[in-house]
Amino acid sequence: MRHNTKAYKIFTIFNYTFLLLAAVLCLLPLVHILAVSLSGSAAAAANAVTFFPVDFTLDAYEKTVGNENFIRSLMISVVRVILGTAVSMSLLLCAAYSLSKSDSEFKGRKIYTWFFVFTMLFNGGLVPTYIIVTQLNLTDTMWALVLPTAINAFNLILLLNFFRTSVPKSLEEAAFIDGANHFQIFLRIYLPISVPAIATISLFTMVFHWNSWFDGLIYMTDARNYPLSTFLQTVIVQQDFSKMALNAEILRNLSQRTVQAAQIFIAAVPMLIVYPFIQRYFVKGIVLGAEKE
Amino acid sequence: MGLEKPLPQGDEDKSPYLVEKADKNPNKAVSQKPDKQPKPKKKRQKWNMKRNWQLHALVFPAVVVALIFQYAPMGGLVMAFQDYKPWLGFFNSPWVGLDHFRTMFAYDDARQVIWNTLVISVLKIIFQVLVPLVFALLLNEVYKMTFKRTVQTIIYLPHFLSWVILGGILMDMLSPDGGLVNQVIGLIGIDPIFFLGDNTWFRPTVIISDIWKETGFNTIVFLAAVTAVNPTLYEAAIMDGANRWKQTLFVTIPSMLPIIIVVATLSLGNILNAGFDQIFNLYNPLVYETGDIIDTYVYRVGLINGDFSYGTAVGLFKSLISFVLVVLGYRLAYKYADYRIF
Numbered sequence: 001m002r003h004n005t006k007a008y009k010i011f012t013i014f015n016y017t018f019l020l021l022a023a024v025l026c027l028l029p030l031v032h033i034l035a036v037s038l039s040g041s042a043a044a045a046a047n048a049v050t051f052f053p054v055d056f057t058l059d060a061y062e063k064t065v066g067n068e069n070f071i072r073s074l075m076i077s078v079v080r081v082i083l084g085t086a087v088s089m090s091l092l093l094c095a096a097y098s099l100s101k102s103d104s105e106f107k108g109r110k111i112y113t114w115f116f117v118f119t120m121l122f123n124g125g126l127v128p129t130y131i132i133v134t135q136l137n138l139t140d141t142m143w144a145l146v147l148p149t150a151i152n153a154f155n156l157i158l159l160l161n162f163f164r165t166s167v168p169k170s171l172e173e174a175a176f177i178d179g180a181n182h183f184q185i186f187l188r189i190y191l192p193i194s195v196p197a198i199a200t201i202s203l204f205t206m207v208f209h210w211n212s213w214f215d216g217l218i219y220m221t222d223a224r225n226y227p228l229s230t231f232l233q234t235v236i237v238q239q240d241f242s243k244m245a246l247n248a249e250i251l252r253n254l255s256q257r258t259v260q261a262a263q264i265f266i267a268a269v270p271m272l273i274v275y276p277f278i279q280r281y282f283v284k285g286i287v288l289g290a291e292k293e
Numbered sequence: 294m295g296l297e298k299p300l301p302q303g304d305e306d307k308s309p310y311l312v313e314k315a316d317k318n319p320n321k322a323v324s325q326k327p328d329k330q331p332k333p334k335k336k337r338q339k340w341n342m343k344r345n346w347q348l349h350a351l352v353f354p355a356v357v358v359a360l361i362f363q364y365a366p367m368g369g370l371v372m373a374f375q376d377y378k379p380w381l382g383f384f385n386s387p388w389v390g391l392d393h394f395r396t397m398f399a400y401d402d403a404r405q406v407i408w409n410t411l412v413i414s415v416l417k418i419i420f421q422v423l424v425p426l427v428f429a430l431l432l433n434e435v436y437k438m439t440f441k442r443t444v445q446t447i448i449y450l451p452h453f454l455s456w457v458i459l460g461g462i463l464m465d466m467l468s469p470d471g472g473l474v475n476q477v478i479g480l481i482g483i484d485p486i487f488f489l490g491d492n493t494w495f496r497p498t499v500i501i502s503d504i505w506k507e508t509g510f511n512t513i514v515f516l517a518a519v520t521a522v523n524p525t526l527y528e529a530a531i532m533d534g535a536n537r538w539k540q541t542l543f544v545t546i547p548s549m550l551p552i553i554i555v556v557a558t559l560s561l562g563n564i565l566n567a568g569f570d571q572i573f574n575l576y577n578p579l580v581y582e583t584g585d586i587i588d589t590y591v592y593r594v595g596l597i598n599g600d601f602s603y604g605t606a607v608g609l610f611k612s613l614i615s616f617v618l619v620v621l622g623y624r625l626a627y628k629y630a631d632y633r634i635f
Contacts, residue, residue, distance in 0.1 A: 116359060121619050124365070147361075237461060
């Protein structure tokens with residue numbers, strides 16, 4: 001398609017400029033934070049840093065990495081991402097296999113499906129969920145971060161739609177005739193065929209767990225159990241160090257602007273590294289979700 | 294759904310068990326005949342009956358987890374009609390009827406919170422349809438693929454960062470004493486503005502930072518729709534002498550209308566969701582007047598002040614309205630754009 005009018009050429013120039021500006025505007029805040037984190041603390045405190053480090057130093061990163069609270073929270077986040085994704089995916093994949101059957105193959109499929117879909121439409125809300133989790137004595141355990149969000153009905157639907165459209169029925173029937181049962185068919189046929197979908201939705205779940213901070217804040221009474229996002233939330237956003245039991249030096253370090261910037265940047269790094277690779281999967285996921293049947 | 298059903302009698306209201314029984318006798322009577330068609334089907338039917346427990350077993354764990362963590366809290370909503378005391382539990386706390394709801398509508402701060410929620414979320418919904426739509430249309434005019442993909446990737450990036458990180462960045466950049474933004478507007482002679490602590494500036498800051506974070510995400514949905522527009526329509530338009538602007542107006546946008554309707558109607562369900570994560574990480578008592586929303590209010594009265602029942606009542610009010618709106622949104626999306634999620 002060619003549009004060779006003069007007006008269109010002028011438009012093209014404006015269009016490229018505008019989009020370029022928008023992209024730069026999206027990145028500038030991150031560049032600024034990176035520059036602050038790499039600057040000397042005096043320069044940062046004097047607001048002398050814009051997009052390039054002033055008095056370059058890795059001091060802020062040394063202080064961050066040397067802070068055992070930060071490292072502990074980082075480890076908790078790593079465990080949470082792995083465990084949370086594993087638990088959620090196992091539950092959802094098993095359920096999606098059964099729900100991907102037709103109504104006549106699986107009596108009760110409709111009821112189960114609505115059972116899960118209803119959780120998308122209505123929920124108990126913050127306070128009752130909090131009460132249930134505390135009544136089950138899950139506070140200060142990893143399970144409080146993993147189980148309440150394990151069943152994500154939206155992901156479940158994505159998976160079961162994928163199973164339906166991508167697993168050849170003939171393959172499954174051949175396996176049935178050879179005497180395979182549902183468990184075998186699920187493990188040996190469905191899972192291997194669905195690796196791309198499983199990867200996509202696992203990534204969704206991992207990003208979710210890495211970024212979640214609020215459940216850590218309400219379910220962890222001891223700040224030593226905070227995942228990294230929650231730790232950052234209290235230290236940087238709320239500036240509330242009361243639960244941390246810190247000595248004076250660490251406290252002074254943590255409230256330094258450069259150290260705060262370094263912490264923000266470290267928390268963003270995993271996303272920045274994996275993002276370019278996983279981005280296309282997410283695009284696929286969104287389009288998958290918007291697909292009409 | 295185009296699935297081939299293995300059962301010949303796909304009627305949902307008939308159980309396969311009954312069907313099987315009815316089949317049995319005639320089959321036996323003619324068992325001599327080499328009638329091969331019904332036999333394997335019958336076999337599979339039996340097989341299905343026997344193996345059905347396996348399918349139930351596979352959903353079971355997910356059902357249990359959902360019962361405990363999704364459905365038990367729904368049961369816990371009875372708290373909204375009680376004066377819940379943790380030491381009395383759901384079963385022994387005294388009932389108070391609709392008292393908490395009456396209190397809610399009598400409180401000025403609750404009414405203010407509902408209003409704030411509506412204002413912020415409606416503005417967000419409008420901008421989150423319009424801005425991504427414009428971006429998708431502009432990106433569609435870019436024919437250098439690397440440029441297009443790079444821009445797309447970059448504007449999509451903030452979506453993946455949590456509001457804790459973005460909140461930290463914004464607090465630093467918007468700081469009234471020498472934050473980057475205030476330095477820039479200082480260059481053109483404007484006094485420093487306390488964006489996150491000033492009631493006139495808080496809402497615009499929230500809306501704009503939301504646009505910054507989410508535009509890329511919604512752009513992708515629209516971009517998929519733009520690229521799916523039938524090229525012959527453009528050819529016809531060109532024959533009719535339409536320039537690119539006219540083509541956009543009369544071909545592209547009308548072709549995208551279904552997806553625009555879907556995005557708009559589905560956001561109906563979010564009308565009481567003004568974005569807890571964002572507000573919580575940006576607000577402070579100075580801006581409660583314009584920035585406090587239902588979710589942050591529920592958190593403060595319910596969990597911080599420990600007024601469990603009142604917090605639940607406000608939450609339930611929100612959940613009920615949202616429920617109606619979500620269902621309505623799906624219905625409208627289905628009716629006007631033939632959209633179904635499953």
